[in-house]
Amino acid sequence: MIHFRVTKRSKQSRARLGILSTPHGDIETPAVVGVATQAAIKALPMDDVVATGTQLLICNTFHLHLKPGEAVVKKHGGLHRFMHWKRPLMTDSGGFQVFSLGFGRDLNMGKILKGTSREKVRAHDQPQSLTITDRGVRFRSPVDGRSLFLGPKESIAIQQKLGADVMFAFDECPPPVAGTAYLRQSLDRTHRWAEQSLAARTSRQALYGIVQGGKYLKLREESARIITALPFDGFGIGGELGGDKTTMARMLGWMGDLLPPEKPRHLLGTGHPEDILGIVRAGMDTFDSITPTHYGRHGVAFTSAGRLDMKKSIFLKDTRPLDPKCGCKVCRDHSRAYITHLFRAKEISAMSLVSFHNLSFYNDYLAHLRQDIRKGVL
């Protein structure tokens, strides 16, 4: 089980400092959670992940169910041993991934609406490639075409075999273009699945409920009221929070007020560098984001002076580190010129180096924000 203690509350914002204790150690919050979807941080062997100061990882139930299958993981004694990660670990329920296979693929979009699509998803619509029922989702494995079924019972059973410290309830992540009638139906389903997820748990792992409701305050309020009334150990915030940064910050603020102050809150799948201050100010304790490693693999370094596109030849003349203010081993050992050379020479270690720096940058940034809360300046 986990234990969460808020050690300081900001007087200027909803920000809070805390300690999340798990069977695999304590996490100082607010904290960024590294995304290890397939039991690996992309381009970084696990001992490098430890060296970035990452406190906590999140793996994905849907992906690990498909490959290598939870039985392989269980044979190792769980995910911690399978991936050789000795620190705290979360597993996402797979809800988001199942739905991104469905409407996400049909409409060619993620959880954020990009572009100008106004096509509505109406009540009782079904995506082309899967069938959503009250019990869960039937879909074909993208690996081998097998017919698979994932619902709250199945997700919790898999997550228990994976054995992370924190599990998430199975939810539906509706597409950003869902009409209110669809959202209503989806939200009711997610709330029923939350209860069923709790009922399915037989292990001592922590379980977080997920608040949905899209960009509608009324639905978010209702979802928060229903989900926080259930005996979850913490709460996740899923789905769309508005298409722009200002709306997102406002939505997160609402959520911060709706959630019980004594339990930990996790923001699912969000966190560009420019979002982080707002996330922390809204009172989130943890958030996970592929941004540091996704951008890292594509050559974009996050630095105290902003983003640098390390694929650009101009950096071949630059003997400075990625970020002269960063103390990570990549900034200690390597120049911008060397890293740019590696990208241009198509050496995959380039991806590892910038991913390492970016994860270190995120962890350092969060450590500074924690310090600011401690000092009373945030």
Next chain:
Amino acid sequence: MIHFRVTKRSKQSRARLGILSTPHGDIETPAVVGVATQAAIKALPMDDVVATGTQLLICNTFHLHLKPGEAVVKKHGGLHRFMHWKRPLMTDSGGFQVFSLGFGRDLNMGKILKGTSREKVRAHDQPQSLTITDRGVRFRSPVDGRSLFLGPKESIAIQQKLGADVMFAFDECPPPVAGTAYLRQSLDRTHRWAEQSLAARTSRQALYGIVQGGKYLKLREESARIITALPFDGFGIGGELGGDKTTMARMLGWMGDLLPPEKPRHLLGTGHPEDILGIVRAGMDTFDSITPTHYGRHGVAFTSAGRLDMKKSIFLKDTRPLDPKCGCKVCRDHSRAYITHLFRAKEISAMSLVSFHNLSFYNDYLAHLRQDIRKGVL
């Protein structure tokens, strides 16, 4: 400059134990040299390379001249600082790469003859994409199409800017199907280029001459006689040594006898695991091979029980390390199942992990062979 001392000679073979001292530290020989063609070991950041026990790296003059250019490297104070490698370093002259662009590409072959091509290269033949003159080779940059010229003078000038501890003379590596008339002409050219390489050197870096001569004992003898009469600091053995392992071992034995015993010998670009014992028994002090990292990236692990293809699903059931007899950090931390999962999930850290293990395996194997020479059993 370098200093080489043979500390023990085997009574059973030509094998010898030695210390090669360089401005960046001592190398215990016989030793494997890691191939960092573009100033990087593929898929392994430099601090991981150190952790594999690798004593010495070799970079490539041709590749680094094209990308990022020696001026970028020199701005960092040389290759050691550019790539953050504090140990001894060699640079190959670029001869092999220029010729693999030429006849190698025309005939679709490397330095070893594979398949059944019997097409001869005759005296005065020129490859399609470059022009060989007595001064060197004119070719088009595969990067941007610029017309470039590389000869002994140019190669040494670049290698001096790169600043490795050991340089190699510019040579021609003739294709394995070269007729004897072509080989004769090519060998004379390589011998003239050897003298010109020596004359071009103005730095205190060591310079190795390269013995060519293909698979013909008479030509190898002549080449060794001419090259070893020149004041080189050591000798490289280049080119084809016969198409099969037995011929190669016999050829290497001949070479071991032809080279002066007090100077270090380096075998260029050869070293499958099953070749290594023969290489050491023939009295070679160092050899470089892409095999550990090339095979590693393709999922093949070298172990005390032979090769394992880690892409095979059978290993998903196997919780043992890659090699239970190996003490490297990959074998300490990860199971075969996890590594196979990473390959099947297309995680690039899989390539890093097996490359790390394979390089460690090579270094451990060489350490054992040195121990055997020390104990008088090899």
